[in-house]
Amino acid sequence: MSGRRKPWRSRQRAAAAPVQPQESVPQPDSLIDDVGYNPERNQYLFWLTEEGYLVAQDITCQHEYVQRATCPHCGGKLKLMAHLNRAGQGLSEMVTICLGCRQRVIFIFDISNEVYQTWWAKQLGDLYVRQYDGPTRQPQEPG
């Protein structure tokens, strides 16, 4: 019984919707700090696992580590290029490039550990799915 629907004609012109300046846009760093920090970090943070992966206990610490690290080739500053999700392997990979010699420097973090997974489960609540079902990697005594 209904007639044909009228074609939708009122396309908005871009100029009709000016972008409002937002008052307090969180900076990426503070956003990371708020949601990415685990207050339950322990002394094993940044220890190496047997496989040579850096123990990460939250997301923020990975950024902290990369920011503090320097190029192993020339000592230059590193710029983060990519953060690769390898959660299926219990890993998180940060790809950086040296601003000095332009070499790529890669950091691979272990996120299979209980501190990380417990924290991550808390962040996600019902959405949490353990993506890595291998054995939890163990930190090794440094030195």
Ligand SMILES: [Zn+2]
């Ligand atoms: Zn370098």
